[in-house]
Amino acid sequence: MKKYAGLALALAAALPIAAHSRDADLVLRNGQIITMDAAAPRASALAIRGERIVAIGGDGDVDAHVGPTTRQLDLQGRTVIPGLIDTHIHAIRGGQTYMFETYWYDAPSLADALGRLASDAAQRPREHWVAVVGSWHPRQFSERRAPTRADLDQAVPAHPAYVQYLYDYALLNSRGIEVLGLNGPQPPELHGITVERDAQGRATGRLLGGIGPFNALFARLSHTADRPAGLQAFLRAMNARGITGFIDPSAGAAEAYEPLFALRDRGGLTVRAGYRISALRSGGEAQWFRDVMAFRPPRHDDGQIAFLGLGENLVSAMNDGVRMGPGFNPPQEARQELTRIATHAAQRRIPLEIHAYTDDAASAILDVFEEVGREHDLRPLRWSIAHLNTGSRRTLERMARLGLAYTVQMGPYFEGEAIREANPKGAEQDSPPVRAALDLGLPVAGGTDSTRIGVAGVWQAVQYHVNGRAIGATVLREPRVLLTREEALALYTRQAAWLAFDEDDRGQLNTGKLADLAVLDQPYLTMPADQIHAINSVLTLLGGKAVHDAGALPALEANVAN
Numbered sequence: 001m002k003k004y005a006g007l008a009l010a011l012a013a014a015l016p017i018a019a020h021s022r023d024a025d026l027v028l029r030n031g032q033i034i035t036m037d038a039a040a041p042r043a044s045a046l047a048i049r050g051e052r053i054v055a056i057g058g059d060g061d062v063d064a065h066v067g068p069t070t071r072q073l074d075l076q077g078r079t080v081i082p083g084l085i086d087t088h089i090h091a092i093r094g095g096q097t098y099m100f101e102t103y104w105y106d107a108p109s110l111a112d113a114l115g116r117l118a119s120d121a122a123q124r125p126r127e128h129w130v131a132v133v134g135s136w137h138p139r140q141f142s143e144r145r146a147p148t149r150a151d152l153d154q155a156v157p158a159h160p161a162y163v164q165y166l167y168d169y170a171l172l173n174s175r176g177i178e179v180l181g182l183n184g185p186q187p188p189e190l191h192g193i194t195v196e197r198d199a200q201g202r203a204t205g206r207l208l209g210g211i212g213p214f215n216a217l218f219a220r221l222s223h224t225a226d227r228p229a230g231l232q233a234f235l236r237a238m239n240a241r242g243i244t245g246f247i248d249p250s251a252g253a254a255e256a257y258e259p260l261f262a263l264r265d266r267g268g269l270t271v272r273a274g275y276r277i278s279a280l281r282s283g284g285e286a287q288w289f290r291d292v293m294a295f296r297p298p299r300h301d302d303g304q305i306a307f308l309g310l311g312e313n314l315v316s317a318m319n320d321g322v323r324m325g326p327g328f329n330p331p332q333e334a335r336q337e338l339t340r341i342a343t344h345a346a347q348r349r350i351p352l353e354i355h356a357y358t359d360d361a362a363s364a365i366l367d368v369f370e371e372v373g374r375e376h377d378l379r380p381l382r383w384s385i386a387h388l389n390t391g392s393r394r395t396l397e398r399m400a401r402l403g404l405a406y407t408v409q410m411g412p413y414f415e416g417e418a419i420r421e422a423n424p425k426g427a428e429q430d431s432p433p434v435r436a437a438l439d440l441g442l443p444v445a446g447g448t449d450s451t452r453i454g455v456a457g458v459w460q461a462v463q464y465h466v467n468g469r470a471i472g473a474t475v476l477r478e479p480r481v482l483l484t485r486e487e488a489l490a491l492y493t494r495q496a497a498w499l500a501f502d503e504d505d506r507g508q509l510n511t512g513k514l515a516d517l518a519v520l521d522q523p524y525l526t527m528p529a530d531q532i533h534a535i536n537s538v539l540t541l542l543g544g545k546a547v548h549d550a551g552a553l554p555a556l557e558a559n560v561a562n
Helices: 002-014 059-065 091-096 110-121 149-155 174-180 211-221 227-239 254-265 285-293 332-348 359-373 393-402 411-422 434-439 459-467 485-491 494-499 529-534
Strands: 026-029 032-034 045-049 052-057 071-074 079-082 084-086 130-133 161-165 169-172 194-197 203-208 243-248 272-277 305-310 353-356 384-387 405-408 444-446 517-520 537-542 545-549
Touching: 026 059, 045 059, 052 059, 084 494, 091 227, 091 243, 091 254, 091 272, 110 130, 110 149, 110 161, 130 211, 149 161, 149 169, 149 174, 149 203, 161 174, 161 211, 169 174, 174 203, 227 243, 227 254, 227 537, 227 545, 243 494, 243 517, 243 537, 254 272, 254 305, 285 332, 305 332, 332 359, 353 359, 359 393, 393 405, 393 434, 405 434, 411 459, 434 444, 444 459, 444 485, 444 494, 459 485, 459 529, 485 494
Parallel strands: 026 071, 032 079, 084 243, 130 161, 243 272, 272 305, 353 384, 384 405, 405 444
Antiparallel strands: 026 045, 045 052, 079 517, 161 169, 169 203, 194 203, 517 537, 537 545
């Protein structure tokens, strides 16, 4: 449909038109526009009619599109960028509990963090949980330590509390232990969760598990969350950061997608949402995917929601989770299962993204993809490997030869210290290996992996690519591996649109493209690098319509004809 829309614009331009049919609905002037188009990287003005940009260039280049009903906006030198696209964010699942969760990623001290938890508890019934679910690090706090059960008890004595540190462990307060019945005569089985106990056999509050078990446990604890309202609020918050699109690699069971579809159907979707389908069972994944895809096109995009194939857990035994160091060696049976899935996807021309935290996992995946690639050209499919925190140059070269893409996330921002401890000396400097990938000509697109091991909103990820400073200064990367500001921005605009098969419509600001853009509150190209994370949008447009307006700019006014 979008291709036909572009054709319609071209035909309309070729026909005789009435006096005002070329008039823009909105003109932005006097700005610093970063177009992300190498042929014309800068502009100061653009004109929008309907959903699309009809002119861009200097202020004089848009004059012909100004009519009596055109609204004009003086940008007062503000920076304008294409709308940001997060290519790997668990927005559908994480967004639904946005109003339920407490966030610590920007808390300067443990005292501040615990105060946030107490404040949220004060606004809820006593039987309702409060929870922090990932995206923080003990070294970010001035106290340089994680909370204890005693800390949680003091801050939140009456409510059950759950604090998860990435996917490493979780901590309950005493009330949480009581509500879950962990010290009762018949403690419940928390599938995949190990309950740490003291010498007397009583729960200490510390829980050990993994991605799946922790997600399942939190789903149980957050049953009181208003999920549709949470998702809408989350997307609005993302609009306020300049985000106009995302790709969710795995949201869980089918019912998890219903709030997203409902939001679209009632006209409330404020981003362009892409999603992939992940395997929901361990073992027999190939048949599961064949059944799921039997009546589904390889990909589909209605302009608001796009189905973009398979991801990110394709075969459970091929997934190295959040492993930090080497030694992952999936069994032969799992490799064969991935071969069956990859062959089917290549035959059907289905896009996919697959998880690999370590170079060992990526190497095993590439053994399979190279076998499939001998019979099928993978380049048009835009298959990608996600994370690749410890990817070697050899792995990147193998990916380039196959025509694969690399989607980079924020893991090392939180996990840099753990990567340093688990790998040979200096490994943290090349984690993630984006500089090497770009130098090899590998397509690289950016994600955050929020909301558990990343910060939603993209700008913290952009800052990390630019200054290489991990949270709490646990790692400071060398300048040789860092990206320029435009390279970093490209990961979340031009390259992100390409990964979504949408480069003809999004990711750059050009005539004919969709008017998805953000007007920023700070000058991205010249501001201090350590403040990039704080950038917000004062005006975010999706297809020419405002989905966020902070009111920081003068009111839009219609042009008054002389």
